[in-house]
Amino acid sequence: QDAAGNDVASFAATAVTNNTPAPPDTTPPQLITTGDTTRPKVTGDQLVLSFSDTGNLDADATHKPANGAFTVLVNGVANAVTNVSVEAQAKTVTLTLSTAVSHGQTVTVAYADPTT
Template sequence: AADTTPPALITTGDSRPKVTGDQLVLSFSDTGNLDADATHTPANGAFTVLVNGVANAVTNVTVQAQAKTVTLKLSTAVTPGQTVTVAYADPTTGNDANAIQDAAGNDAASFAATVVQNNTSAADTTPPVLITTG
């Protein structure tokens, strides 16, 4: 049977959207792999990322087919404690080449602002201390 089920964004558990620094990762559920053809990658502008309510531009989109993830490179790294959301707009209502899609060409649906887990850790600013006893 032909694959007619589009990939769906995972919004809960360990695979929910997460950001570390300037890398935001979206995971999808699908029976097959995502389409990793670089000519089919969604446009940077298809994504809206807000950090503490302020837009943070997407500068690159990378699809990892077997991992079923889409990684967004952000123009500005997120810092610890900031609130992050991501939204996606599928370019058209039909299946088209430049969209998040599976290998069968089924487009993932657009999604509204979705909370992203901020995994950015604070920089270590503690200098090393010489141990002189013991």
């Protein structure tokens, strides 16, 4: 009804645009550790980590993890990470190592989230 007392005329079912926002993404990306093409792999000085997530990874350079957040051991000896690059759509993080890895060497990688 309007201010003058006129009732709204009847109308048929009408499509409504739903602007309700989607719930926030609260699931962190998880490192994929299985599968021939997606588990962590190293070639020379490039170690590639793949992640599962419903969206893309954050490509904002100000949110990039610090080199020191990763610990890479080659045959049990630390191999420093000199650069971290994020490929958002591919959901990969590539670590550049200070020393190239040779065939047959054992490599492990760990990550410590620096945020509290």
